[in-house]
Amino acid sequence: MHMVDALLSPAVGGAMTAVSVGAIGLSVAKIKNTSENPDKFDEKKIPVMAVLGAFIFAAQMINFTIPGTGSSGHIGGGILLAAILGPFPALLTLASVLLIQCLFFADGGLLAYGCNLFNMGVCACLFAYQIIYKPIIKKWGLNKKTIFVAAVFSAITGLQAGAFMVVLQTAISGVANLPFATFAALMQPIHLIIGIIEGIVTAAVLCFIHSVRPEILDNNISRTNTVRPYKLLIIFIILTLIIGGVISIFASQLPDGLEWSIEKTEEISGIEISNDDTAENIVLEYSPIGGIIGSIITVALAGSIGFIIHIAKKQRKQTGES
């Protein structure tokens, strides 16, 4: 599920963006590390990552029927990408896919981009893949059974973590007044079902690749892992807390600044101006009609400006043509 701008507070959006930028930075560093020449990363990887990014994009639009329900679903693809490309390249690939989705399809938003990258990318590629998929494959080898088990469990874990993050981000932002427990009770079971289906499909795709081109999956798992997943998780949590804390300190100081400037403006102009804390009173008690009329006039004003520009352009075009 894509997080949207409208439900975020600037502090949460900012903190998540900072953490996701950190995750991207880490991934870039990792990719440069694994190539033979650290100055020039393995440029052959980029086309593979890009084309697979486009693949994920296309794959998300292919619906399959879910037996017995009559509904249809599509894959998210985080674990699939991580299993094929490795976790860090997979995260970068998802980062580019999510950016394109956010800009071209209004899936999520510019400020929610960090949240979405964390919920769908980091949770799947750096968390679920590292703590479940990779250990299972490493311990019991690569065959159809282990792929199935690893894919299903990591997909479930990734989606549960992602869904929980959505709940958490919405709750902390406080724009939507959903009670935390109710929202979680709604989201987690839905995403459990989605996770199971995602896992089965991911497993089916990986098993097919394993039987036809096993070297694609082998290459990836044999690489040594230098970052411990637990360590990574703890780093991310601490990072989020620190950044979130710093931003919310600023945010809590900001209203004071706002109040001060509002007082000043009131002094100068002699007009009473609303402020968030008193907005409700103003809207409900002070002058509900004034507020509504003012809003309508503002909208009408904006609309007429748009209309005038439109007419002016048309006329200019006509005079240009004649």
Add this chain to the structure above:
Amino acid sequence: MASLYHASVNISNLEQLAMQKSIIHKIHPMAKLISAIVYIVVVISFSYKNITGLVPFIFYPVILISLANIPYKFLLKRTVIALPFSLMAGISNIIFMPFTDGMISFVAVMLKTFLTVFAALILIATTPFTEITHQLNILRIPKILCLLIVMTYRYLSVLMTEAFIMHTAYILRSHKQNGIKLKDIGFFLGQLVLKSFDRAERVYNSMKCRGFDGTYYGKYSGMRISDIVYIVVVAGLAIFLRVFNLSLFIGGII
């Protein structure tokens, strides 16, 4: 398949819009990027009770849309995609809050959704995508990611066509079926992955032939004074309207 088809049409539509020539299209991409981000941050910083404060922000999309010749209908259609999650949260506000508060916050959430989605769509409809990634590179986003974004974008249409062909072939051979069966999806997507790998190999070879070595190229053009004025005006107005409630002011006069 409908959604694949719609997606490719959508991308090419937005690309065509971005290729137009207007005052807004001429503004430096960095100026548009910065002002759009400032605008979105200011919009979402409003509390959920403050509708009257949010209303004046409608000037930004209205003026930009008419200056940049973007069809309203097209933007509205795209915005509907973003609605379900906001709608759910908005309705939950009506349920879980006292009714008046709930309605007010519902309207505020929907207004915020429209304003933020419009801001992002206007950005992409007035700026070619490669220009935006180029700005990201200037902003010190690692070049590997910039390259990746540009190339993913380039290969979207290729892979979508590939998927479309496979899907049509599958559907033609399966009677009375809406989508792909769950038991076939593994083979289907697996085949698509293998095709992607082969395609990537060919892409790499042809890029290598043309001298690709992992460098990101883009020409840098400096900002003009008018671009800086644009940032100052948009960001300044956004911050001013954050503090000064225009709707109440107009209402107060009357």
